[in-house]
Amino acid sequence: MSAHVLDNPIWQSLLSRHLQLAQRHEPAARYPAQVAPFLGVAADGADSDALGAAFAALIPADDTALLLGVPPPAAPGWELRHLANLAQMLCAAPVAGEADPDGIVELGPEHHGDILALTALVYPHYFRPRTPELGRYFGLYCDGRLAAMAGERMGTHDYTELSAICTHPDFVGRGYARRLLVFLANDNHARDRVPFLHVSRDNPRAIDLYERNGFELRRDIPFWALRRSA
Known part of the structure; x- marks a missing residue:
């Protein structure tokens, strides 16, 4: 096979x-x-x-x-x-229900400092100064601060890895990560790309979020x- x-x-x-x-x-x-x-x-x-x-x-x-x-x-x-x-999870179909796009902004060069500050705090090991070159990144601002973000990392012409799905500790519990996840997953489906992601088995909260929003385990990957x- x-x-x-x-x-x-x-x-x-x-x-x-x-x-x-x-x-x-x-x-x-x-x-x-x-x-x-x-x-x-x-x-x-x-x-x-x-x-x-x-x-x-x-x-x-x-x-x-x-x-x-x-x-x-x-x-x-x-x-x-x-x-x-790691758990490699795949979203085989669009997530049911419309993602609320209100307030979601595509992050560009003018947001670079905010992106690096947030990822340094909650996603420090894998995000580098030029990581945004890998794909599109989206965020939600609250009171002038980048409260949550999600983006695209690896992939092929048929699959897109979603990555850097993270929320500032001051804004946890408001559903921002879910809104960004569903928005980006469904947007990729609209572009005929299947979203997937990787998540640590030591992060059951994130796994639960992904499972509740259309992602299923494809395999464990070393x-x-x-x-x-x-």
Whole structure:
């Protein structure tokens, strides 16, 4: 049985939707470090020497790359560490009911400082200064402050990963994250793209939100960190 494109989402994204951003050294590719910390590897059995050369070309000495899916073969001089199994969830159909678009704004360069401040507070590990180049980001402002946001990250021409779905602690409990989630999921369906996302198994509150709004578990997918051996 052939593998699904979402079984190797970083690699597939860098081959398609984000081809123009890819830093590539066969059989691997990565996003620029200021965009995202993610690296993908071809799933067709590259040998360890080729992988070691690719990693050396793509990962600076003081950097750690993050991978999703099937791990690459061992490469001399490199340490691959399993971080967790994430829930990969997919929304196969538009969410029932109209999403309330009132107050939802598309976040542009003029909002960049607000985006970085919010993600540094509640989503600090994966959002970089150039992450907004990956897709569209939307937010809700309250009293002049960015109260919640959601955006698009990886994907192919048929699938879009929703990411950075987060709410400032001062505004939790007002339904902002749900409004943004439903708005963005349904907007992608209207564009003939199926939304999906990744969420930690240690975040049951988020999983419950996604399950109540049309997302179902597609699979558990392993999450890895790769860096030079000490």
